[in-house]
Amino acid sequence: PPWGALPDVRPSLERCRVPEAILEGAELVTLVPLIEASNRLRAYGRGAAPVAPRLAVRFRHLPSLTPLHDLLSRSLTPEGTLTDEASPRLRSIRRKIKEQRAQIVKVLEALFHSQGAEAAFQDRYVTIRHGRYVVPVRAEALPRVKGIVHDRSQSGATLFVEPERAVELNNDLVQAVREEEAECLRILQALTNEVSAALPELDMLVEGIGELDLIFARAEMADRMKATEPEIDAGRTIALSGARHPLLLAQSWKEPGRPVVPVDLHLDADQPLLLVTGPNAGGKTVALKTLGLLALMAQAGCHLPVEEGSRLPTFSRLFAVIGDDQSVAENLSTFSAFVKQVKELLADVDDRSLVLLDELGAGTDPDEGAALAQAILEDLQVRGALVMATTHLEPLKAFASTHAGARNASVEFDGERLAPTFRLLYDRPGQSYALTIAARLGLPDRLIDRAHSHRSTQAKNLQELLARLDQEARQSADRAAEAERRESQAAALLGRAQKEVEAAQAKAKEILARAKAEAQTLLADIKRKVAEEWERLKSEERSKRALEATRKRLAEVAPPAPGQPARTMVLTPSWRDKLRESVRMPEKTDVPEELMLIGKTTDEGRDLVEKYLDDAFLAGRHSVRLVHGKGTGVLRKAVHELLAVHPLVESFRPGNPNEGGGGATVVELKVD
Numbered sequence: 038p039p040w041g042a043l044p045d046v047r048p049s050l051e052r053c054r055v056p057e058a059i060l061e062g063a064e065l066v067t068l069v070p071l072i073e074a075s076n077r078l079r080a081y082g083r084g085a086a087p088v089a090p091r092l093a094v095r096f097r098h099l100p101s102l103t104p105l106h107d108l109l110s111r112s113l114t115p116e117g118t119l120t121d122e123a124s125p126r127l128r129s130i131r132r133k134i135k136e137q138r139a140q141i142v143k144v145l146e147a148l149f150h151s152q153g154a155e156a157a158f159q160d161r162y163v164t165i166r167h168g169r170y171v172v173p174v175r176a177e178a179l180p181r182v183k184g185i186v187h188d189r190s191q192s193g194a195t196l197f198v199e200p201e202r203a204v205e206l207n208n209d210l211v212q213a214v215r216e217e218e219a220e221c222l223r224i225l226q227a228l229t230n231e232v233s234a235a236l237p238e239l240d241m242l243v244e245g246i247g248e249l250d251l252i253f254a255r256a257e258m259a260d261r262m263k264a265t266e267p268e269i270d271a272g273r274t275i276a277l278s279g280a281r282h283p284l285l286l287a288q289s290w291k292e293p294g295r296p297v298v299p300v301d302l303h304l305d306a307d308q309p310l311l312l313v314t315g316p317n318a319g320g321k322t323v324a325l326k327t328l329g330l331l332a333l334m335a336q337a338g339c340h341l342p343v344e345e346g347s348r349l350p351t352f353s354r355l356f357a358v359i360g361d362d363q364s365v366a367e368n369l370s371t372f373s374a375f376v377k378q379v380k381e382l383l384a385d386v387d388d389r390s391l392v393l394l395d396e397l398g399a400g401t402d403p404d405e406g407a408a409l410a411q412a413i414l415e416d417l418q419v420r421g422a423l424v425m426a427t428t429h430l431e432p433l434k435a436f437a438s439t440h441a442g443a444r445n446a447s448v449e450f451d452g453e454r455l456a457p458t459f460r461l462l463y464d465r466p467g468q469s470y471a472l473t474i475a476a477r478l479g480l481p482d483r484l485i486d487r488a489h490s491h492r493s494t495q496a497k498n499l500q501e502l503l504a505r506l507d508q509e510a511r512q513s514a515d516r517a518a519e520a521e522r523r524e525s526q527a528a529a530l531l532g533r534a535q536k537e538v539e540a541a542q543a544k545a546k547e548i549l550a551r552a553k554a555e556a557q558t559l560l561a562d563i564k565r566k567v568a569e570e571w572e573r574l575k576s577e578e579r580s581k582r583a584l585e586a587t588r589k590r591l592a593e594v595a596p597p598a599p600g601q602p603a604r605t606m607v608l609t610p611s612w613r614d615k616l617r618e619s620v621r622m623p624e625k626t627d628v629p630e631e632l633m634l635i636g637k638t639t640d641e642g643r644d645l646v647e648k649y650l651d652d653a654f655l656a657g658r659h660s661v662r663l664v665h666g667k668g669t670g671v672l673r674k675a676v677h678e679l680l681a682v683h684p685l686v687e688s689f690r691p692g693n694p695n696e697g698g699g700g701a702t703v704v705e706l707k708v709d
Contacts, residue, residue: 063117264340268348315448315467319457353389372400388421407432434466631662
């Protein structure tokens with residue numbers, strides 16, 4: 038849409054609500070582009086009506102405020118200075134000031150040509166000090182130039198003197214300037230009053246443009262992200278397939294070499310607790326934030342960067358405990374800050390809440406932290422909330438594997454590349470790969486080896502088991518991907534075969550249609566010849582038997598359907614009566630013969646005329662009269678331009694003396 042550059046006028050409108058407030062010209066002039074945008078957007082909405090009727094209604098409801106726009110445009114320059122057209126008195130005062138200044142300069146410049154001027158004046162120019170015109174006089178020559186000293190140079194060698202002969206002229210100029218200031222203040226007050234009177238329409242305009250801007254911004258964002266409309270689940274199921282974080286998408290637009298890896302996010306009433314584990318920098322927190330951000334976007338009416346068919350419910354509350362909120366000033370450690378936040382969310386959580394917890398159980402003793410985290414998860418499950426949490430604690434992985442209502446997930450780690458893939462894998466816990474990542478980041482091998490020697494046998498066995506499961510899962514995923522690829526190829530082959538069958542069927546239909554057309558042409562030719570024979574026999578007045586035989590030849594043969602017996606239909610002279618159809622025209626509704634447009638703006642007039650012509654046409658009126666008055670002729674010109682291209686108008690003409698003369702236009706409609 039043609040928004041244009043729209044300043045924020047809300048602060049000015051708020052100031053306008055204060056009694057006896059006077060807006061500056063720079064504030065008032067900001068309303069001009071806003072009102073111009075309203076007119077452009079209303080015209081844009083009329084063009085968008087066929088494809089977006091509901092959106093067009095929003096454009097149509099924007100107020101035009103044309104009189105206020107014309108007043109402000111006439112009274113103010115684009116910079117906010119009052120123009121001479123703001124009032125006749127201001128124009129007169131400014132003309133007087135201009136003439137007064139010219140007279141003062143003329144008088145003072147005459148001094149430079151007087152006797153002794155060379156010795157008296159430091160330089161030959163007229164300047165202004167404290168609002169009064171003065172000349173530069175040498176300090177030692179002051180006695181020779183009678184007047185008032187208003188200023189001196191930094192060295193003291195030059196005095197800026199207002200000569201006696203210029204005092205009265207300067208006084209008149211100062212008085213005129215004060216009159217100008219008073220008139221400007223009066224005009225600004227009047228303009229502010231006009232704006233104040235239009236505040237309801239201006240508020241509606243600001244709100245309407247803001248809503249439209251939001252709608253188009255959401256649409257532009259959805260188009261850029263290739264987003265889809267999610268289904269709103271009436272229950273408590275989150276099923277987001279191929280979800281991508283919007284900020285990562287925006288980053289990928291700038292860096293095409295860094296594509297965003299989509300994740301699948303699933304929670305429901307049967308398994309409301311999702312516990313995500315895996316290595317650091319593997320994408321756990323990103324998956325957590327992706328769910329939170331997409332949930333908020335959905336509730337704001339935005340499309341989401343997910344695959345078709347994704348769905349999620351609406352939430353009464355969304356809680357996120359993400360990041361380290363430790364505070365030295367508030368004497369809070371990482372763990373203390375976590376407990377404080379959990380305490381606050383437990384006070385408000387309900388069965389329509391979404392809770393996101395990052396690094397659950399961290400910041401304290403692992404055993405106690407895991408126990409507290411498990412208790413928190415169990416309490417949230419009882420309250421009916423949907424919960425997604427990340428952790429590195431082994432007891433919580435075991436809890437998610439054995440507890441009804443909880444589910445494990447992990448971010449995948451490629452053991453061969455020693456790097457995360459950022460994919461989210463369900464129903465199996467992940468390893469932290471702390472030592473592997475530390476080695477990849479350059480920690481000395483001796484430290485890595487010593488760390489391995491300190492690990493317990495049970496931990497080593499568990500890591501090997503999880504690594505083996507990861508490897509098997511990747512192999513299964515590869516096999517599934519290969520099967521899916523082959524299935525896709527088979528589907529493509531089947532699709533091509535289906536298209537070939539459809540093309541053959543279409544060709545057969547085309548041949549059959551052409552044969553039918555040729556048969557119809559042949560049948561029409563036979564009918565014509567039989568009709569000629571019939572006329573000839575009638576003219577020769579053959580016998581009744583011959584006439585009857587000819588009548589039988591007039592039978593119209595209808596091609597039978599395959600497998601059906603042939604049927605004949607004898608045409609008689611009354612066949613036309615049997616084929617007649619009566620068409621009933623709509624009854625006239627109560628539409629007046631004339632439309633009064635006097636006092637309307639051109640935009641209002643065009644809208645009224647379009648609706649009136651539609652109503653008059655449907656009512657069956659042959660002619661109508663549009664009363665627009667004479668005035669400046671602007672409204673009449675706009676009406677005639679509309680009539681010249683209107684599809685329902687046969688012709689139009691100025692009214693006769695008894696029809697309103699040049700102040701009215703008579704329109705003939707294409708009713709027949």
